Amino acid sequence: MSEDIKRPGDEELGRLLRSARPMGELPSGFENAVWRRIERGEQASMGLVERLAGWFLTPRLATAALAVVVLVAAGAGAVHGMRTGEREARDRYVASVDPSYLRH
Numbered sequence: 001m002s003e004d005i006k007r008p009g010d011e012e013l014g015r016l017l018r019s020a021r022p023m024g025e026l027p028s029g030f031e032n033a034v035w036r037r038i039e040r041g042e043q044a045s046m047g048l049v050e051r052l053a054g055w056f057l058t059p060r061l062a063t064a065a066l067a068v069v070v071l072v073a074a075g076a077g078a079v080h081g082m083r084t085g086e087r088e089a090r091d092r093y094v095a096s097v098d099p100s101y102l103r104h
Helices: 010-020 030-042 048-056 059-097
Strands: none
16 A cells, blocks of 8 residues: 555644644753763763673673583582492492491
8 A cells, every 4th residue: 555645634634743843942052961961871880790790691691601500510410429329339339248237
């Protein structure tokens, strides 16, 4: 459907919209004041927590941190499993040599 088609009332609506536009002038120095406020907002000092949060919450670093946590947890689980396995193997060996060992 082409937007060039004029409907009845379009011109009246256009006149109404043009007349509704505010024609006020901005005060002198308004634009400079706005830019000063923007610059002040950009210069706001961030605390250590905000800086660290901003640094760690980027997707690339968050993914890397998650990978490190998963690897450390997997390593800790593997070490714990090996120690538990060694302890159980030792207990079974001693029990096979001395059946009274497990009764203690």
